Amino acid sequence: MKLIINSIFFLSIVISVNAQDKDKSFLTSEQVSELYKQMISEIEFLDAEAIVVRNKTKDVSWDQYKKYHETQFKKVDNYQELRQKFLDFGRGFVSGHSYFRFTYPTEKTKKNRYKSSIKIGYTYPNISFFDLETKKTIQKINDVSIKDVFKKFVNYETRSNGLGTSQASFKFRFENGLKINGKIPESITYSDGSSKKVVYHKNEDKASWYNRYKAIDVSGYKDWKLVKKGYKAALLVKNKIALVKIKNFAYKRGSNDLRCALEAKDSTICSDIQKLRQGLQLIKNQVDHIVFDVQDNPGGKENSSFMAELCSSQFMDLRVQYKKTGLLLNENLRLELSYGFSGAEKWFENILKNKTYEKTKTGDFLPIRADFCRGSENCDLAYIQPNKTAKREFKNVIVLVNENTASSADDFAYRMKEYGNALVVGQPQSADLTFALVTVVFYIDDNGSIKKTYIGNDQREYKIAGQEIFQFSIPYSRTVNKQGEMLQGNPAKLDLLVGLNKENFENRELYVLNNAIKKFINND
Secondary structure, eight states: OOOOOOGGGOOOEEEEOOGGGTTTSOOOHHHHHHHHHHHHHHHHHHOSSHHHHHHHHOSSOHHHHHHHHHHHHTTOOSHHHHHHHHHHHHHTOSOTTOOEEEOSOOOOOOOOOEEESOOEEEEBTTTEEEETTTOOBEEEETTEEHHHHHHHHHHHSOOOOSHHHHHHHHHHHHHTTOOBTTBOOOEEEETTSOEEEOOEEEOOSOOGGGGGGSOOOOTTOTTSEEEEEOSSEEEEEETTEEEEEEOOBOOSBSOOOSSOOSOOOTTBHHHHHHHHHHHHHHTTTTOSEEEEEOTTOOOBSOOHHHHHHHOSSOBOOOEEEEBOSGGGGSHHHHHHHTTTOHHHHHHHHHHHHTTHHHHSOTTSBOOOEESSOOSOTTOOOOOBOOOGGGOOOOSEEEEEEOTTOOTHHHHHHHHHHHHSOOEEEESOOOOOOOOOEEEEEEEEETTSEEEEEEEETTOOOOOOSEEEEEEEEEEOEEEEOTTSOBOTTOOOOOSEEOOBOTTTGGGHHHHHHHHHHHHHTTTO
8 A cells, every 4th residue: 555644635524523432422513513624724735626617607606605514514423423524515516526535434334326317407598396107397396496495406506607517416416315404205286287206216226327328329320320339339320420429438448648659459449449430431522510418427537538539620739737735746646636647746846947836826726737647748828630540521510419518528519619710509518627636544543643645536445643634635736728717617608608497407418419410511
């Protein structure tokens, strides 16, 4: 196991517990209060964007949010309750990549997963929810206004930053046992005054995240001809239009080679890219337009190899800025925060050498650098040349997005628009691009004092001198556009907004596709 604890990273809280009975004796109210204050202090010191995004996209500001949870923490008197309040706090922290884990040993209780008898849909940009079976608009849940329920959900119970993404999160939570005033929904009331009973059954299906590793299914594109199909990507064609559907970028195996020049096996990034390459070569004289569908694509691994094959012009890495704190002076942690890239170390050495690091105030942001160091060995922003096979000419390049387009799929939409001259169609994407995260670990040492240390977000092996209480990850870098504006919480500008309604909701991906074709291709 890697020992990463260093004395300069110890920040002790002046709290003590009975060291001989620390597993049984809970903290005093004063100690819990101090623990909460220290947690907030860490977040405010290290966070690069989540607080700013909350203040920009939510009605409840960060100051209001932390004050609300301070009151909640004061109510706890055992570790089980502390666990719940801590997780509640994390549930509304505005960063989809962050996590909050309570690791102090508490009594294990089996967590039941539920499945609702009622499935709901939603409309956008006119915000409302409806019963998918009856198509009736829902006005109340458990006799509480759904507008009030959703407003509270948006501000306190979801990490999503946009209304559309919050709607998707609300749908999932309702159908899996969302509690309203402490109770699972028992009934819904429609706008016409009628009502319907809600029944929840135990959900024996595998967790929804498991689905991301299943192969792509393109059976829904019934009037399209399949050209090539890989693990997560497929190429279809119809009426001089090439359609590239990418389910996600969550590949289990294979190196992420930028050029994908060597023969690759199935179920890898390069295998999929090579299939797309072969397919596009086969139909090169049959198509005038290309559509990239990343609707419901939650992201996954870095997508630069897709960009190299599918973007016909030169492009750059995402632009990122790291926050200046003392953490960057620890080489091991600095490498963790830069994904282990040697180029990132060269970049850091350069800003030390030219005094930029020294001149930057603690808490401010260091100069922009390339996120994945693809264009320069020093992580400088430099153009990346596309593969020779990517030199294709199309009348229209279109990217389809929705509220479930996230992470590296977000990145794909942003970069294809900026460098590939793509038209973006659908609903605003999640705009949640955080990659570099720092994890803060709180623990009780062998003397009964509460301390904390820091590890990299992907670091799972570490040692602490005591009993861990909880840990949380927060954004340590921010992604910006060429003007230096944060992309987090700022979706790519849509060239065509396709609204959601009761009639198109269940077939919305094809509806968006058909509207894009009608607007930009058939009228060409």
